[in-house]
Amino acid sequence: MADEEVYRASTYAPVNIAVVKYWGKRDTTLNLPTNSSLSVTLSQDDLRTHTTASCSPTFTADSLTLNGNPQDITTPRTQACLRELRALRHALETSNPSLPKLSTMSLRLTSANNFPTAAGLASSAAGFAALVRAIADLYALPTPPEDLSRIARQGSGSACRSLFGGYVAWNTGTSPDGSDSLAHLIAPASHWPDMRALLLITNPSQKAISSTAGMQQTVATSPLFPHRAAEIVPPRMRAMEKAILSRDFDSFATLTMKESNNFHACCADTHPPIFYMNDTSRACIRVCEALNVAAGRAVCAYTFDAGPNCVVYYLQADEQVVAGSFKGLVGEGKEGWEGKGVEARAAPQGLETVGEMVRQGVGRVILTGVGDGPRRTEQHLC
Numbered sequence: 001m002a003d004e005e006v007y008r009a010s011t012y013a014p015v016n017i018a019v020v021k022y023w024g025k026r027d028t029t030l031n032l033p034t035n036s037s038l039s040v041t042l043s044q045d046d047l048r049t050h051t052t053a054s055c056s057p058t059f060t061a062d063s064l065t066l067n068g069n070p071q072d073i074t075t076p077r078t079q080a081c082l083r084e085l086r087a088l089r090h091a092l093e094t095s096n097p098s099l100p101k102l103s104t105m106s107l108r109l110t111s112a113n114n115f116p117t118a119a120g121l122a123s124s125a126a127g128f129a130a131l132v133r134a135i136a137d138l139y140a141l142p143t144p145p146e147d148l149s150r151i152a153r154q155g156s157g158s159a160c161r162s163l164f165g166g167y168v169a170w171n172t173g174t175s176p177d178g179s180d181s182l183a184h185l186i187a188p189a190s191h192w193p194d195m196r197a198l199l200l201i202t203n204p205s206q207k208a209i210s211s212t213a214g215m216q217q218t219v220a221t222s223p224l225f226p227h228r229a230a231e232i233v234p235p236r237m238r239a240m241e242k243a244i245l246s247r248d249f250d251s252f253a254t255l256t257m258k259e260s261n262n263f264h265a266c267c268a269d270t271h272p273p274i275f276y277m278n279d280t281s282r283a284c285i286r287v288c289e290a291l292n293v294a295a296g297r298a299v300c301a302y303t304f305d306a307g308p309n310c311v312v313y314y315l316q317a318d319e320q321v322v323a324g325s326f327k328g329l330v331g332e333g334k335e336g337w338e339g340k341g342v343e344a345r346a347a348p349q350g351l352e353t354v355g356e357m358v359r360q361g362v363g364r365v366i367l368t369g370v371g372d373g374p375r376r377t378e379q380h381l382c
């Protein structure tokens with residue numbers, strides 16, 4: 001590990017896309033949510049953050065670089081993560097004085113996302129999960145993922161769900177200090193491995209209103225929002241967990257779509273309103289609805305985070321019907337289809353207008369599926 005007094009650890013960490021959405025904080029400092037949430041971890045073979053954490057007595061200040069650009073590391077959220085991880089390392093060093101004093105050294109963090117940053121594709125989730133996991137590995141912390149989730153949550157709420165892989169819930173908790181606001185594994189990816197996700201990228205640029213700002217505008221102004229947190233989400237959390245444990249795609253799909261719609265309804269109910277979806281997003285919804293009607297069952301489920309890009313969940317057995325129909329509409333020439341074995345097919349009748357919007361509006365696709373948690377790597381970025 002040590003190389004001329006530089007200590008390093010690197011990790012890949014995955015994106016997760018929620019099927020019960022986190023939107024709203026009851027404590028903005030500790031990133032404590034108003035409601036529980038649940039997500040599917042996406043495969044790192046396709047979407048990932050790669051982060052190297054290094055430290056050395058020769059480094060003079062903490063630093064963070066993202067995709068080659070220096071970032072502000074002094075933000076309270078990043079500082080909270082570094083402070084907590086250093087405290088855990090300090091405790092190890094105190095109990096075993098022969099350990100090198102890494103907790104006293106400056107940290108150099110170098111990170112790269114292989115997908116659009118801040119575009120509603122959960123870059124903050126993968127980013128902070130990778131940051132916490134890489135430093136925890138550098139510090140050789142024996143801390144279980146549940147406890148690391150408490151730290152990652154303070155970087156970005158959704159990051160606490162990217163430390164496990166598979167199907168993950170984040171319980172809102174009740175303690176004011178956030179000690180019980182943790183993520184936990186509902187089921188590993190291997191429990192329901194044929195869950196697939198098609199990402200339809202309608203706009204890879206940064207969104208106008210960040211999740212952090214948007215959700216607190218909703219908390220402050222939406223009269224629908226308290227109803228969502230108190231009445232809508234709790235039964236949906238229970239139903240979604242049950243659907244996943246029993247591999248019931250029909251229930252999973254219905255809940256996922258209703259959840260996305262309820263979340264975006266709260267955004268529209270915010271004053272002034274927040275519109276993350278665009279015309280192409282709504283056209284993608286119409287296509288999903290038509291595919292489900294044509295099949296006579298739920299073959300796919302759309303969901304949107306705080307951005308216009310559509311995530312379509314489906315099962316491997318329905319790949320040709322779902323991804324094939326989208327390929328027929330989006331066009332075979334667009335980036336992302338190559339080498340995935342999906343055959344373009346005609347979409348159901350009556351989709352001419354929305355089909356044209358999908359063709360024009362979707363610039364790129366990403367075909368992926370449920371995947372595992374952070375992976376340690378010896379590929380170092382610095």
Ligand SMILES: Nc1ncnc2c1ncn2[C@@H]1O[C@H](COP(=O)(O)OP(=O)(O)OP(=O)(O)O)[C@@H](O)[C@H]1O
Nearest residue numbers: 049111118119120121122123124127210211305306
């Ligand atoms: N690899 C990374 N390492 C550290 N921080 C990152 C990394 N990637 C993203 N971030 C942080 O996350 C911010 C983006 O978070 P934001 O919530 O606005 O967008 P998003 O996570 O892509 O979308 P959403 O959460 O709505 O799906 C970036 O501006 C940066 O501060």
Ligand SMILES: C[C@@](O)(CCOP(=O)(O)OP(=O)(O)O)CC(=O)O
Nearest residue numbers: 018021022156157158211212305306
């Ligand atoms: C719509 C969402 O993606 C919102 C994610 O919000 P963030 O986790 O990015 O917010 P902060 O905690 O302020 O960093 C829904 C979800 O992932 O559950």
